[in-house]
Amino acid sequence: MVYDLIILGGGPAGYLAGERAGAAGFKTLVIEERFLGGVCLNEGCIPSKTLLHSAKIYDYARFSEKYGVTAENVKYDHAQVIKRKNKVVKTLVGGINSKLKALKVDVANATGKILGRTSEGFQVAAGGETYTGRRLLIATGSSAIIPPIPGTKEGFEKGFVLTNREILDLKEVPESLVVIGGGVVGLEMASYFNSAGSKVTVIEMLDHIAGQTDREISSILLKNYQKKGVTFHLSSRVTEIKDDGVVFEADGKQEFVPADKVLMSVGRRPNTIGVGLETIGVELERGAVKVDAYGQTNVPGVYAAGDVNGCSMLAHTAYREAEVCVNNMLGKRDIMRYDAIPAVIYTNPEVAGVGETEESCAAKGIDYEVVNLSMRYSGRYVAENEGGDGICKVLINKVYRNVIGVHMIGNPASEIIYGAAMLIESEMRLEDIKELVFPHPTVAEIIREAIFEF
């Protein structure tokens, strides 16, 4: 049998492409070596959010005197939290399995490797079988970068150094945790383990945390976590991992932080090795599969979506990229756009942003205007965030008077930001946005409030 589409990888890009292709009547095969749902569902987005939710409940229970609530004998059961996390993951993975089955999409639980091409199509080996597909979707995802810092390999072997994969299954909360890299993974895990009781230290190479996040917002986030007891060493370079801690250099001086566990969260790289891409001549660029705006590689009929194309490395981007790829395979022209993709950091307070930042506008030479409002302009925010220091920044293009960026820190920013993405994606002008009615009282009203400041 010749498949219409063979998908390598069953993460957000792969399984969603499978669903869309199956629903459109393509005979589709998804090949996944570990678990459907990929990193996001099994060892990333969903498990971390499950853990962070438990931590938030624990924090509410302990620190709510200011809301008129006190609780005694509040206990945290990390083992139960992990057990629940596994249940959540199992339920969702089961859901994907059922959906693919219902859409008559085949799933092979094995490592897939492209062998080459015949007149019938692309040949892919998996689990001792050879499959043939008229089209291929490369959706093999990414893996944590393991830098060549002395002691890292030994640390991993001993279970002392962990990535996002192992840390989500720790049996016990370590007394002390050193996080290398103050990006998204590092900050979310620092947040969880700080609430769960670890003494957390974050070592970051740059002079700020949270990467591309608006600088003012990243510094508010930093202050919030310093207040919660997390120690940060910025502009610091890790030089060695010892048996009992981490050595780093800052300001030309060597320092040492003791640790019971170390999290390595210095970024991810696309999984392109061992996939057999070279057998059909798929071109790479800076270690990622190079794609055009339709998601197609340089080889006609071979597409790539998700982290493996290195474009944005977010699960929600992967969903949309997968749809773009499948639509183009089906002959429906569809283009991937990257300028309205929200980014969220699920710390407490949450950080969310979409579109241009002041820093990116300056770099691109965009003539912009910005309004920066305290989240306290929202009644609902004040009611629910005692002492909150959140802000919301809205950026407009000075020439066209349309919104080009929205960035906020404050709960529940993660649930609001899609609205801002819609304003940007639909290129709405300020005058049109002013006619929109927002529900009151909601924290989202902060966006409407900011728009009226222009």
Ligand code: NAI
């Ligand atoms: P990241 O790129 O977000 O952050 C890595 C950080 O490590 C950077 O700030 C970098 O300056 C720092 N760094 C690099 N080498 C270092 C060194 N030797 N010593 C100290 N610091 C060093 O990568 P992260 O956090 O590993 O996340 C990986 C990917 O997963 C990202 O692409 C992210 O988009 C995605 N992700 C998204 C989440 C979300 O949307 N909420 C949550 C978790 C991950």
